Amino acid sequence: xxxxxxxxxxxxxTLVVAAFLIVPAVLxxxxxxTVNYFRGIRSGVTLEWMVEVWELYAETIVRSFEVAFATLxxxxxxxxxxxxxxxxxxxxxxxxxxxxxxxxxxxxxxxIALALLLTYGGFGAFRxxxxxxxxxxxxxxxxxxxxxxxxxAAIDVKTLDESAASLGAxxxxxxxxxxxxxxxxxxxxGSLMVVTLSLGEFNLTxxxxxxxxxxxxxxxxxxxxxxxxxxxxxxxxxxFIMIIPLLIAMQMLGRDKRSAx
Amino acid sequence: MSLAARFRLRAAKAAGSGTAFARLxxxxxxxxxxxxxxxxxxxxxxxxAGGPKGMAAYAAILVEPRYRSTLINTVVLxxxxxxxxxxxxxxxxxxxxxxxxxGHSLLVAMLTFPLAFPGVVVGFLVILLAGRQGLIGDISFRxxxxxxxxxxxxxxxxxxxxxxxxxRVILTIMAAVEKLDPWLEEAAxxxxxxxxxxxxxxxxxxxxxxxxxxxxxxxxxxMGAFGTAFTLATNVDVLPMLIYTEFTLAADLAMAAALSxxxxxxxxxxxxLARSFAGTTIAAAG
Numbered sequence: 001x002x003x004x005x006x007x008x009x010x011x012x013x014t015l016v017v018a019a020f021l022i023v024p025a026v027l028x029x030x031x032x033x034t035v036n037y038f039r040g041i042r043s044g045v046t047l048e049w050m051v052e053v054w055e056l057y058a059e060t061i062v063r064s065f066e067v068a069f070a071t072l073x074x075x076x077x078x079x080x081x082x083x084x085x086x087x088x089x090x091x092x093x094x095x096x097x098x099x100x101x102x103x104x105x106x107x108x109x110x111x112i113a114l115a116l117l118l119t120y121g122g123f124g125a126f127r128x129x130x131x132x133x134x135x136x137x138x139x140x141x142x143x144x145x146x147x148x149x150x151x152x153a154a155i156d157v158k159t160l161d162e163s164a165a166s167l168g169a170x171x172x173x174x175x176x177x178x179x180x181x182x183x184x185x186x187x188x189x190g191s192l193m194v195v196t197l198s199l200g201e202f203n204l205t206x207x208x209x210x211x212x213x214x215x216x217x218x219x220x221x222x223x224x225x226x227x228x229x230x231x232x233x234x235x236x237x238x239x240f241i242m243i244i245p246l247l248i249a250m251q252m253l254g255r256d257k258r259s260a261x
Numbered sequence: 262m263s264l265a266a267r268f269r270l271r272a273a274k275a276a277g278s279g280t281a282f283a284r285l286x287x288x289x290x291x292x293x294x295x296x297x298x299x300x301x302x303x304x305x306x307x308x309x310a311g312g313p314k315g316m317a318a319y320a321a322i323l324v325e326p327r328y329r330s331t332l333i334n335t336v337v338l339x340x341x342x343x344x345x346x347x348x349x350x351x352x353x354x355x356x357x358x359x360x361x362x363x364g365h366s367l368l369v370a371m372l373t374f375p376l377a378f379p380g381v382v383v384g385f386l387v388i389l390l391a392g393r394q395g396l397i398g399d400i401s402f403r404x405x406x407x408x409x410x411x412x413x414x415x416x417x418x419x420x421x422x423x424x425x426x427x428x429r430v431i432l433t434i435m436a437a438v439e440k441l442d443p444w445l446e447e448a449a450x451x452x453x454x455x456x457x458x459x460x461x462x463x464x465x466x467x468x469x470x471x472x473x474x475x476x477x478x479x480x481x482x483x484m485g486a487f488g489t490a491f492t493l494a495t496n497v498d499v500l501p502m503l504i505y506t507e508f509t510l511a512a513d514l515a516m517a518a519a520l521s522x523x524x525x526x527x528x529x530x531x532x533x534l535a536r537s538f539a540g541t542t543i544a545a546a547g
Binding site: 006007010011013014015017018020021022023024025027028031037038074077078079081082084085086088089097100101103104105106107108109110111112114115116118119120134135137138141171172175196197200201202203206207217220221224225229232233236239243246247251 | 280281282283284285286287289290293294296297298299300301302304305308349352353355356357360362368370371372373374375376377378379380381382384385386387388389390394396423424427428456481484485486487488491492494501504505508514517518521522524525528529532533
């Protein structure tokens with residue numbers, strides 16, 4: 001009897017917490033397709049707000065995707081070889097490098113943005129999307145490196161590498177034919193994370209943006225401050241539609257890994 | 262030369278060029294991190310000390326009453342967020358890891374879903390909950406006739422910080438509960454310990470490393486979170502908002518730089534401390 005009661009109490013508590021997280025998200029999605037939020041969903045369902053958002057903010061959505069994919073490309077080029085090097089050459093230097101690349105996770109985005117502005121803000125051309133990409137790369141790189149390193153640690157890539165070496169394969173061939181293909185699950189997990197974080201990055205981006213270069217989260221903040229609730233909600237709905245598939249893919253990938261382990 | 266010797270020689274050669282190759286692999290990383298993180302951050306530290314106040318700008322965070330009260334506000338808010346999140350996440354995490362029932366995985370998905378929601382969006386969700394047209398206000402109006410609105414105050418900020426801390430901390434706690442040794446609990450129970458004693462003396466102490474690791478992340482994230490505070494804005498005095506206003510409104514670059522270096526140092530120190538205590542931690546966006 002008592003255990004039943006404890007179970008029910010814990011379940012109720014957990015459900016309340018889940019409701020706290022889910023209800024506002026659902027509210028905002030509904031508000032985005034409601035004719036008049038103040039009168040509620042009874043006032044009718046419409047796609048008018050979504051169309052209006054597209055007219056107002058399409059540019060920010062396109063730019064966000066451009067920045068996210070440029071960031072992904074750079075983190076792949078920089079992060080995957082680095083993860084390999086850090087894995088095969090473990091030592092105090094590697095630990096120091098790992099420490100430095102994970103620092104941007106501790107240092108608030110605001111500080112990184114200010115630092116980037118002070119260093120590169122003077123170069124006119126650089127104030128465009130390029131500075132966003134630099135900031136996003138610094139901020140997302142540790143996730144790529146860690147995801148790939150985790151896979152290397154799990155599959156014992158060192159032995160694979162050494163056996164390929166004993167067969168006379170050059171380092172570059174080993175990297176291309178042995179290391180990179182084996183790192184695929186880590187590269188996929190890291191990529192999903194990088195794109196999701198880049199699409200949602202606000203702290204850095206807000207400081208670096210100009211009126212002509214807004215990304216989606218910057219546009220969101222703008223709409224929260226100056227647009228009616230329905231438009232802000234419709235815009236948020238578009239953002240959810242963009243990132244929710246990425247989040248689901250990440251959860252499924254995580255579940256596969258857990259069931260395989 | 263014997264076949265085996267030739268084989269070994271070839272492996273040694275490949276390993277030698279492997280060292281050079283591994284170094285080469287780090288070159289792109291070194292360039293990117295130096296150009297876009299290390300050098301700009303060093304520049305920021307220098308600018309912070311280069312204002313009219315000189316090095317004293319760094320002390321101003323602690324000495325000047327306006328900055329100090331903001332710092333205290335921020336630390337108290339972050340600490341309250343951390344403690345509340347840990348309590349909520351421990352109850353829910355223990356429950357979810359220990360019980361299987363229909364809808365279990367859906368519930369876990371719901372609790373971890375907002376993991377990557379940016380701070381601005383979380384701020385907007387808080388407005389929908391506790392803002393002028395919010396759900397809480399609606400319900401309180403129907404129940405008591407008074408409209409409860411607290412989105413734009415410290416309470417709203419607290420709610421927002423809880424919103425983005427809970428999913429992260431729940432994941433860490435669930436993973437830690439999964440790794441607990443069930444035999445320890447079994448042993449305690451066979452020695453006559455009741456459920457409450459088992460929790461107090463066996464389960465919770467074993468979870469301490471997870472509390473420290475995830476608590477440090479929650480604290481550091483809450484200290485530096487800008488998006489939520491920015492969306493809720495108005496009359497909330499927290500460090501990231503102060504840095505932003507110093508930079509944009511007061512145009513006091515040196516002070517903004519000094520404050521952000523201070524904020525970065527605090528956040529980094531907390532994570533480093535927690536890591537030395539509890540193994541690895543990894544933070545994410547706020």
